[in-house]
Amino acid sequence: MKIELENLNRLESCTNKDTQNKTASWDGFCLPNHRHRHRHRRPPPLLAVVKDLKYADSHEWVKVDGNSATVGITDHAQDHLGDVVYVELPEVGATVTQGDSFGAVESVKATSDVNAPVSGKVIEVNDELSSSPALVNSSPYKDGWIIKVELSDSGELNNLMDSERYSKFCEEEDAH
Numbered sequence: 001m002k003i004e005l006e007n008l009n010r011l012e013s014c015t016n017k018d019t020q021n022k023t024a025s026w027d028g029f030c031l032p033n034h035r036h037r038h039r040h041r042r043p044p045p046l047l048a049v050v051k052d053l054k055y056a057d058s059h060e061w062v063k064v065d066g067n068s069a070t071v072g073i074t075d076h077a078q079d080h081l082g083d084v085v086y087v088e089l090p091e092v093g094a095t096v097t098q099g100d101s102f103g104a105v106e107s108v109k110a111t112s113d114v115n116a117p118v119s120g121k122v123i124e125v126n127d128e129l130s131s132s133p134a135l136v137n138s139s140p141y142k143d144g145w146i147i148k149v150e151l152s153d154s155g156e157l158n159n160l161m162d163s164e165r166y167s168k169f170c171e172e173e174d175a176h
Contacts, residue, residue: 049167053141054117057161058117059073062117064154064157067150070145070147071145072144073105075141076170078105082107083137085106086133087146088103090103090125092124093121098118098153098159100115102115105133116149117156117160118160119149119153120149120150120152126144126146129144
């Protein structure tokens with residue numbers, strides 16, 4: 001049965017094989033208000049991982065374009081943070097070092113440091129985040145980017161994960 005993406009969040013886990021049918025379930029999940037009784041669990045959310053990016057184990061992403069790199073937090077990170085209400089941005093011209101904090105993201109749940117996945121000089125910050133920090137939630141890989149950096153050592157990219165490794169990393173981390 002084909003389920004539209006917007007309906008995917010409405011699906012609930014169903015292990016009652018006797019009462020599942022094509023109109024009430026999909027791949028082990030039931031639509032709400034179906035007619036058998038048992039407890040439901042929600043399926044894990046489908047979080048985006050973009051193929052052409054590199055990822056740090058602290059859940060930042062980096063997109064390299066020549067000698068510059070755009071940096072943001074991943075869909076996985078923003079999902080765990082919840083609604084972002086403030087983003088602390090560094091100054092243009094500041095130097096960032098791979099693995100070190102350069103700012104923070106504050107949500108209704110917590111405040112989390114944002115670490116640099118690469119080293120270099122900050123050449124641009126996303127000023128839109130000052131007035132619209134929720135862009136980090138709604139568009140983490142496009143409009144919610146945080147800084148752009150002039151790379152000082154492109155070899156550091158070898159320390160980061162590709163999309164496949166990052167997806168596995170997140171699965172393992174969430175399993176604990």
